[in-house]
Amino acid sequence: MAGSEVKVLGTWxxxxxxxxxxxxxxxxxxxxxxxENLEAKSQLLLESNPINKQVPVLIHHHKxxxxxxxxxxxxDEAWPSAPSILPSDPYHRAVARxxxxxxxxxxxxxxxxxxxxxxxxxKKAALDRVREGLVVVEEAFGKCSKGKDFFSGDRIGYLDxxxxxxxxxxxxxxxxxxVKLLDEEKMPGLAAWAIKFCLDGAVKDVMPDKDELxxxxxxxxxxxxxxxxxxxxxx
Amino acid sequence: xxEEVKLFRSWxxxxxxxxxxxxxxxxxxxxxxxxxxxxxxxxxxxxxxxxxxxxxxxHNGRPIAESFVILEYIDETWKQVPLLPKDPYERAMARFWxxxxxxxxxTSIWSAFIKQGKExxxxxxxxxxxxxxxxxxxKGKKFFGGERIGYVDLVLGWLANLVSIFEEIIGLKxxxxxxxxxxxxxxxxxxxxxxxRDNWPPRDKMIVKFxxxxxxxxxxxxxxxxxxx
Numbered sequence: 001m002a003g004s005e006v007k008v009l010g011t012w013x014x015x016x017x018x019x020x021x022x023x024x025x026x027x028x029x030x031x032x033x034x035x036e037n038l039e040a041k042s043q044l045l046l047e048s049n050p051i052n053k054q055v056p057v058l059i060h061h062h063k064x065x066x067x068x069x070x071x072x073x074x075x076d077e078a079w080p081s082a083p084s085i086l087p088s089d090p091y092h093r094a095v096a097r098x099x100x101x102x103x104x105x106x107x108x109x110x111x112x113x114x115x116x117x118x119x120x121x122x123k124k125a126a127l128d129r130v131r132e133g134l135v136v137v138e139e140a141f142g143k144c145s146k147g148k149d150f151f152s153g154d155r156i157g158y159l160d161x162x163x164x165x166x167x168x169x170x171x172x173x174x175x176x177x178x179v180k181l182l183d184e185e186k187m188p189g190l191a192a193w194a195i196k197f198c199l200d201g202a203v204k205d206v207m208p209d210k211d212e213l214x215x216x217x218x219x220x221x222x223x224x225x226x227x228x229x230x231x232x233x234x235x
Numbered sequence: 236x237x238e239e240v241k242l243f244r245s246w247x248x249x250x251x252x253x254x255x256x257x258x259x260x261x262x263x264x265x266x267x268x269x270x271x272x273x274x275x276x277x278x279x280x281x282x283x284x285x286x287x288x289x290x291x292x293x294h295n296g297r298p299i300a301e302s303f304v305i306l307e308y309i310d311e312t313w314k315q316v317p318l319l320p321k322d323p324y325e326r327a328m329a330r331f332w333x334x335x336x337x338x339x340x341x342t343s344i345w346s347a348f349i350k351q352g353k354e355x356x357x358x359x360x361x362x363x364x365x366x367x368x369x370x371x372x373x374k375g376k377k378f379f380g381g382e383r384i385g386y387v388d389l390v391l392g393w394l395a396n397l398v399s400i401f402e403e404i405i406g407l408k409x410x411x412x413x414x415x416x417x418x419x420x421x422x423x424x425x426x427x428x429x430x431x432r433d434n435w436p437p438r439d440k441m442i443v444k445f446x447x448x449x450x451x452x453x454x455x456x457x458x459x460x461x462x463x464x
Binding site for chain 1: 305323324
């Protein structure tokens, strides 16, 4: 009964859906995972998220919640017992939300920009931007963690989840472009954090295998390139 | 030690205006620091080195940037006249709608204003689709927050003032009263609420500013466009 009360609509490759997996794991909430096919979205998904028609969606007591950051905060508030996902102090919550916004609106946009950059020069510029962003986040990590393992301190929390969900796709970008982005020399704090994050109990069993993700990404990008070649000219 | 609350803003920023409204609604005493965004102060750059923008709230010496983040901080720090609902599901809905308003509504309406030709047509279509969702959400409610102004109203509030300015400048209707009656009446109710009404930036100055932005956008697009675009 407990399992059917909480449903998550997601895909195994979606970093945003991964956030929900991890957060529910932190709270030890039992849930049913519904693997969506984004090429053939389920009726449940279309009804639960009619505006954006995207994953993830959390369905709790038959009520859908959309947008991964709204879902993370909902999980923290609907299951208020420890461990908490967000800090308790309003100022530290504000700091966590600020960096979550930076990661989602700026850094992740730059990461996506690597895939869409055309030509060697544009690719290099896009990769440099991603790296520069990580340097900025490295500084934030130092201030937030205060010498501890995670952004949130001794245990993973909001900001760890928000950034950590992208580690698989960061690996994909590194392999596909034959570069190092998460550089142990330039970002020692984040490099160490990444290893610990992936080993965390709430993460290790739900994080997609990064080589499987790479195979999937290669397949998707190949299909996209083919579609582009075959597409009629855009007058 | 007394509370020290400073708000770095500009005379026209709609994002900073959200914070003005929130502080005023809660009756929080603050000092407004007006920035000239073409000549940013060292203090602004020190308090918001990442984005170098307004608004910035400085509370007892600690700066917070990004208007959504500031709004939630204000609501969590000063509990009177709550902006977000208490119930976790209702709060999640408010956060969803706020993101929708920012990512979709604001983006499409801004594009409808600043772009020309086919891009403008497409933006107007997108804006209308987004406004339809808002219209639906407004059913049975005076404000998005219910009986009184709340978080989503503050996030969307720029619509109640800027849309008529945009419409006047480009000579096109963006929020048609017939197509979006509930949204239209929300715009009136919101704009005329005492705290909101008393804080709008001067309309004539706004028209000059946005006309200049549009002129600059047209100039730069015509100088860089080629015939095949």
